[in-house]
Amino acid sequence: MEHRLVIIGGGFGGLYAAQSLKNAALEVTLIDRRNFHLFQPLLYQVATGWLSPANIASTLRAVLKRQKNARVLLGEAIDIDVNKRQVMLANGRVDYDTLIVATGSRHHYFGNDHWEALAPGLKTIEDATEMRRRIFLAFEAAEREADPMRVRALLTFIIVGGGPTGVELAGALGEIARDTLINDFRSIDPADARILLIEAADRTLTTYPAELSKKAEKFLSRVGVSVRANTIVTAIEHDAVITKRGKSVERIPCHTVLWAAGVRASFLGEILSEKTGAKLDRSGRVLVEPDLSLLNHPEIFVIGDLANYRQPTGQPLPGLAPVAMQEGEYVARLLRNRLDGKTTAPFRYKDRGNMAIVGRGSAVAYIGRVQLAGFGAWLAWLFVHIVNLIEFENKILVLVQWAWYYFRRNRAARLITGDTYTRQ
Amino acid sequence: MEHRLVIIGGGFGGLYAAQSLKNAALEVTLIDRRNFHLFQPLLYQVATGWLSPANIASTLRAVLKRQKNARVLLGEAIDIDVNKRQVMLANGRVDYDTLIVATGSRHHYFGNDHWEALAPGLKTIEDATEMRRRIFLAFEAAEREADPMRVRALLTFIIVGGGPTGVELAGALGEIARDTLINDFRSIDPADARILLIEAADRTLTTYPAELSKKAEKFLSRVGVSVRANTIVTAIEHDAVITKRGKSVERIPCHTVLWAAGVRASFLGEILSEKTGAKLDRSGRVLVEPDLSLLNHPEIFVIGDLANYRQPTGQPLPGLAPVAMQEGEYVARLLRNRLDGKTTAPFRYKDRGNMAIVGRGSAVAYIGRVQLAGFGAWLAWLFVHIVNLIEFENKILVLVQWAWYYFRRNRAARLITGDTYTRQ
Numbered sequence A, B: 001m002e003h004r005l006v007i008i009g010g011g012f013g014g015l016y017a018a019q020s021l022k023n024a025a026l027e028v029t030l031i032d033r034r035n036f037h038l039f040q041p042l043l044y045q046v047a048t049g050w051l052s053p054a055n056i057a058s059t060l061r062a063v064l065k066r067q068k069n070a071r072v073l074l075g076e077a078i079d080i081d082v083n084k085r086q087v088m089l090a091n092g093r094v095d096y097d098t099l100i101v102a103t104g105s106r107h108h109y110f111g112n113d114h115w116e117a118l119a120p121g122l123k124t125i126e127d128a129t130e131m132r133r134r135i136f137l138a139f140e141a142a143e144r145e146a147d148p149m150r151v152r153a154l155l156t157f158i159i160v161g162g163g164p165t166g167v168e169l170a171g172a173l174g175e176i177a178r179d180t181l182i183n184d185f186r187s188i189d190p191a192d193a194r195i196l197l198i199e200a201a202d203r204t205l206t207t208y209p210a211e212l213s214k215k216a217e218k219f220l221s222r223v224g225v226s227v228r229a230n231t232i233v234t235a236i237e238h239d240a241v242i243t244k245r246g247k248s249v250e251r252i253p254c255h256t257v258l259w260a261a262g263v264r265a266s267f268l269g270e271i272l273s274e275k276t277g278a279k280l281d282r283s284g285r286v287l288v289e290p291d292l293s294l295l296n297h298p299e300i301f302v303i304g305d306l307a308n309y310r311q312p313t314g315q316p317l318p319g320l321a322p323v324a325m326q327e328g329e330y331v332a333r334l335l336r337n338r339l340d341g342k343t344t345a346p347f348r349y350k351d352r353g354n355m356a357i358v359g360r361g362s363a364v365a366y367i368g369r370v371q372l373a374g375f376g377a378w379l380a381w382l383f384v385h386i387v388n389l390i391e392f393e394n395k396i397l398v399l400v401q402w403a404w405y406y407f408r409r410n411r412a413a414r415l416i417t418g419d420t421y422t423r424q
Helices: A012-020 A040-047 A125-144 A148-154 A164-180 A210-222 A268-276 A321-339 A375-388 A392-408 B012-020 B040-047 B125-144 B148-154 B164-180 B210-222 B268-276 B321-339 B375-388 B392-408
Strands: A003-008 A026-032 A036-038 A057-059 A070-074 A077-081 A086-089 A092-095 A098-101 A105-108 A156-160 A194-198 A225-228 A232-236 A240-245 A248-253 A256-259 A262-265 A297-302 A354-359 A362-367 A370-374 B003-008 B026-032 B036-038 B057-059 B070-074 B077-081 B086-089 B092-095 B098-101 B105-108 B156-160 B194-198 B225-228 B232-236 B240-245 B248-253 B256-259 B262-265 B297-302 B354-359 B362-367 B370-374
Touching (some): A003 A092, A098 A321, A125 B070, A148 A248, A370 A375, A392 B392, B125 B164, B148 B248, B156 B248, B164 B354, B375 B392
Parallel strands (some): A156 A256, A194 A225, B026 B070
Antiparallel strands (some): A086 A092, A354 A362, B077 B086, B086 B092
């Protein structure tokens, strides 16, 4: 019987591992709760009515259709028996010889779980359509409202967290208010919208060089986004957010809060820790060995956002798509070597740079020591994302919609689905 | 003060009426529960994973952006006061001088409302993504199932109703099973799927010439669809459908039932009947005067699927997009004439023909006395639908996806959203 590899999670880590094992003498089973791989870096574009969900989702079965040694199982892993080497699913169980756990992370509210209903995060397609619903419903409700104070609250948008997702959401919201919705309303002027980006650190994009943060904030201010650095959120209420900056506390009347702050690793990390003694970091990520396996469990690997892989600097690798992809490819190479009886050097992340879009025609990026800001960075961003997007059809559909937006500033996918009865 | 026209419903009737009044000396208020116009004829393509919801939805505000005399109100009409001339919304009220009611219809289960949960119909975006979810989950569940009897039930799809929607759904399901999903699964062969199209009359497409029905049924049988004419559904259960043909009763084990049979007009018809004495037909449609107004209420018009307009033949006009469009345009012309003090001849529907798609590269159509079946009809279908689709960007996106499907037989929008934990 062939060696059975089970991969839990069809994100960048899991899918790249599976694909890199094409034609290997392994039986690969990829388990995911969803029937598609989600291209997370573009999720904020779904949340802001630019792209459709299907444009950034690729059916896992379609992607692995021609890979004879791979099968896909739609199921939710709820437990792992490391002694019997079995993954327990909500609807069955699967035996493994080698296991890769790549179930990523969810947004996290630092002990304020009740904030979730008031300030949705952005991890799934459903999260994105919920954000989209709230953003566009706020303008609709403002159009109908007579009381100017309430109009102001309805047109106040607060984004919590100034990392790449927060910056991208804020920039997109600024352009929605200033460009996309121009002339759409009769009672309000969407350009009156206040967009506040709240960040606990002293600047946005803390993982980027300080100069790029400055440039990003300049771009943001041009589309009406106010960055509030050194500020924390102490409470989120139905119609207001309370912030604290040093000793000054402010209550900001506001109806739409978007969460782009904390994430917490998948609960499978805790299960692995319990069963194998693996250590977890504060965010619930599993501390892995230099080859991404678990101590005393060379048959279990943890990759992607669920893994804490300490770099030589002592810092863990960030939760980014390129990290997960490289980790998936590394484990695939290691497994091929094992089949051939060869050893593999420890994992090393090749940092090819990083980039965040700030708005139409502008982005910030660093590639090694080269820093880019503005149109060039934006073109680089487009190129990298189109190249990495899975499925050729999606590349075309996304390009058409980007081009359309660039020239016409229209976001065609701004339909409000789900509950549209806007009782505030 | 200008004459206030209120239109309830932004479907084909309401939207075409509003657009046809561009630059008229009227203040137009278009009220809809949703923030978009839905291109219903392509909804089955969303239900079968071909197009994305946004591709067939156009934001009403975007469409009417440049029409200075029009405003859009997101709201749900719950009552009409015909004496005070007010429309009551869930969140406010709006005064009118003239009212157009164009709120369409919903699917209807002929007194078996509990069937709705088991056999969803196809009227809204949410209906379509729910159908999509059920169709693709059925294959997923079958892939995991060991019991061959249950696999057979999971791979049995029953479509109730052999009108255009039923035929289009059945044809698409046949192609999904035979083409799109080929090589996707490892335990099942999707081509084993049984697709049954159940129709109470003696043939499908009863509003089409008999010859075209025959041709459509031939196309359907080629992709594995069995048409069961003269058959009615007497019960829908969790895992089976009971049908009756003459005296023979059959219990068909089946997990996925799609409803394309009855529709019932919007409840605003009943309200109008109560308040004005207007008569309703068996489907709840309002019987209208030759100018589409209500008897003794020349200021109230009913158009689209909610209206029963008797043709000279005695038959009411069918619930089709072209009927609603022409009715909307007619009322707009009548209102312009009224402003000018002129009268308008009664409404006459110009039947430019009708067409239904049966599958990839084949459709049936009649245009006057000309009947078309096959590739030519399919090209005509594509052309008519692309031309009528609102918003240029959507035309491009839909064309790209149609072309892709034609050449690659791939349906990229088959993501399963909502509840994906497939407990059967």
